[in-house]
Amino acid sequence: MTSTVTPAAATASASAGAGAPRRRRRPRGTWLLLLAPVLAFDAVLFLTPLGKLVAASTHDHAYQRVLKDPLVSRSLLNTFEISALSTLATVVLGYLLAVVIWRRGPLARVILFALVLLPFWTGVLVKNFAWAVLLQDNGLVNTALQGLGVTDAPLALLHDRFAVVLGMVHYLLPYAVFPIFAALAAIDDRLELAARSLGAGEASIFRRIILPLTVPGVSAAGLLVFIISTGFFITPVVLGGPGDMMIANQIDFYARQLTDFAGASALALLLTVIVSVLVAIYQRILRAGGEYEAG
Amino acid sequence: MRPARPRHVSSLIASVPVFVFLVVPTLIVLPVAFTGSRYITFPPQQLSTEAVTGFFRDQAWMSALSASLQAAGVAVVIAVLLGGTAAVALHGRTFPGKAAITGLLLAPMIVPAVVLALAFYQFFISVGMVGTVLPIGLAHAVLAVPYAFLTVRASLAGLNPALVRSASSLGAGAFSVMRFVYLPVIRPGLVAGALFAFSVSIDETVIALFLQSPNATTLPVKMFTDIQYNLTPKIAVSSAMLVTVATLGLLVQVCFTIRRRSVARLLPLTAPEQTG
Numbered sequence: 262m263t264s265t266v267t268p269a270a271a272t273a274s275a276s277a278g279a280g281a282p283r284r285r286r287r288p289r290g291t292w293l294l295l296l297a298p299v300l301a302f303d304a305v306l307f308l309t310p311l312g313k314l315v316a317a318s319t320h321d322h323a324y325q326r327v328l329k330d331p332l333v334s335r336s337l338l339n340t341f342e343i344s345a346l347s348t349l350a351t352v353v354l355g356y357l358l359a360v361v362i363w364r365r366g367p368l369a370r371v372i373l374f375a376l377v378l379l380p381f382w383t384g385v386l387v388k389n390f391a392w393a394v395l396l397q398d399n400g401l402v403n404t405a406l407q408g409l410g411v412t413d414a415p416l417a418l419l420h421d422r423f424a425v426v427l428g429m430v431h432y433l434l435p436y437a438v439f440p441i442f443a444a445l446a447a448i449d450d451r452l453e454l455a456a457r458s459l460g461a462g463e464a465s466i467f468r469r470i471i472l473p474l475t476v477p478g479v480s481a482a483g484l485l486v487f488i489i490s491t492g493f494f495i496t497p498v499v500l501g502g503p504g505d506m507m508i509a510n511q512i513d514f515y516a517r518q519l520t521d522f523a524g525a526s527a528l529a530l531l532l533t534v535i536v537s538v539l540v541a542i543y544q545r546i547l548r549a550g551g552e553y554e555a556g
Numbered sequence: 557m558r559p560a561r562p563r564h565v566s567s568l569i570a571s572v573p574v575f576v577f578l579v580v581p582t583l584i585v586l587p588v589a590f591t592g593s594r595y596i597t598f599p600p601q602q603l604s605t606e607a608v609t610g611f612f613r614d615q616a617w618m619s620a621l622s623a624s625l626q627a628a629g630v631a632v633v634i635a636v637l638l639g640g641t642a643a644v645a646l647h648g649r650t651f652p653g654k655a656a657i658t659g660l661l662l663a664p665m666i667v668p669a670v671v672l673a674l675a676f677y678q679f680f681i682s683v684g685m686v687g688t689v690l691p692i693g694l695a696h697a698v699l700a701v702p703y704a705f706l707t708v709r710a711s712l713a714g715l716n717p718a719l720v721r722s723a724s725s726l727g728a729g730a731f732s733v734m735r736f737v738y739l740p741v742i743r744p745g746l747v748a749g750a751l752f753a754f755s756v757s758i759d760e761t762v763i764a765l766f767l768q769s770p771n772a773t774t775l776p777v778k779m780f781t782d783i784q785y786n787l788t789p790k791i792a793v794s795s796a797m798l799v800t801v802a803t804l805g806l807l808v809q810v811c812f813t814i815r816r817r818s819v820a821r822l823l824p825l826t827a828p829e830q831t832g
């Protein structure tokens with residue numbers, strides 16, 4: 262937590278108040294009164310809907326049913342493959358960006374961070390739309406490929422797994438840059454200076470000092486990116502084909518196409534459990550690293 | 557700071573395509589919004605403001621814009637009020653169960669959007685709240701409260717709780733403490749929280765898709781539906797508006813970061829939306 266009362270400060274203020282003739286202390290219950298609205302709000306609009314979801318999933322042997330559905334196993338496999346591939350690419354590219362930002366001076370850092378943050382503030386639909394425009398048959402990418410003579414006819418770049426992974430890496434990249442940057446920023450400058458003065462070259466400094474020290478940051482980044490990947494819904498629809506449906510799309514299919522709410526709820530809980538386990542591991546890594554608080 | 561270090565030109569050069577990859581697709585929607593033809597080409601063949609004026613004359617797009625703004629308004633007001641009061645209530649206090657309460661307050665951030673969408677869908681049908689923007693706004697408020705809570709909590713980090721007790725012991729009532737001790741400190745946190753809440757709501761698609769009705773179709777939902785049929789310049793106009801909002805949010809964030817000289821403090825808060 263951010264701050265705690267120091268015992269000394271607490272006694273000081275208590276004794277200061279004791280001697281005062283007119284004590285109008287802050288009523289004891291004020292903070293409970295301040296906390297009550299948000300707790301009531303979350304109880305009604307967050308916990309109750311989730312409770313209903315859990316209840317719905319217990320009907321009609323939903324779990325047995327969805328786990329036997331070949332479409333579900335297919336979408337689970339897709340989710341794992343697409344997420345793993347996107348995570349790998351995102352972490353590699355994110356590491357490069359983080360290192361470059363870390364090597365710059367304060368002003369350049371702010372500018373480069375702003376470049377990373379702009380897509381961060383932009384919603385997924387804007388980005389997916391942009392990729393659809395770039396990758397369509399008469400889009401910039403195909404025009405460039407034809408101009409370079411790589412291909413005669415436009416390539417079908419849209420509505421396949423390549424487009425989904427591309428769109429996801431683009432969306433996820435900022436999420437990888439920040440934890441890796443935090444890990445780099447925590448490295449003691451003197452380690453590098455010492456290594457250099459002992460004759461180490463750039464490559465061996467990177468391999469033997471920087472890379473090992475950023476392993477916790479990289480694993481945190483990878484896990485965070487993987488967690489976010491597993492919940493993707495919009496990108497597989499906009500940029501993917503029928504064979505690229507992920508688990509979130511399967512939940513949507515059960516709920517809005519089959520109107521099988523028990524099955525949809527069971528799948529949703531399955532996804533929630535998977536994500537919660539990954540989040541628990543993520544927070545453990547962060548606590549071990551001690552650098553970057555999850556919030 | 558780092559005098560003896562080489563400039564690392566090779567990694568800088570290698571990173572240029574990655575930065576282009578990161579930034580350019582977000583920005584191309586701006587010229588595309590000014591495409592003259594009915595179907596999108598990039599780069600545009602001829603420039604015109606036809607799509608922009610067409611967008612603002614289009615009944616369906618205007619109703620989507622209005623639905624989005626209404627939902628965002630509900631989300632911002634609730635998130636700032638509830639997130640702000642929660643952060644003040646928990647500031648400087650230790651009690652058993654604090655971790656659990658904080659966990660509950662932050663929990664909406666980690667539940668996948670599609671799970672929340674399904675839960676809200678069933679919940680709002682069961683209580684008979686369908687066909688308006690209000691359920692979308694309330695659902696977005698659930699998502700946005702953690703962001704406002706975190707930004708206000710971050711702004712309180714520098715406030716010594718003993719200051720509050722001093723004010724009380726000098727005779728300040730609960731209202732005065734709020735007005736003169738807490739409010740000046742948390743004001744930047746409230747502004748940032750409002751900004752995050754707005755950004756979360758205006759970009760959120762999955763929940764709004766599940767809760768949509770003919771009278772309550774938000775901008776991203778309309779875009780999502782239209783993209784699956786045709787890439788039209790009006791989608792680009794809508795995207796350009798969202799990019800403009802994003803840029804404003806970014807500028808405010810950069811100003812905050814520069815003023816506080818701390819990139820680290822805003823790091824955990826840099827994710828206005830987490831579902832793709």
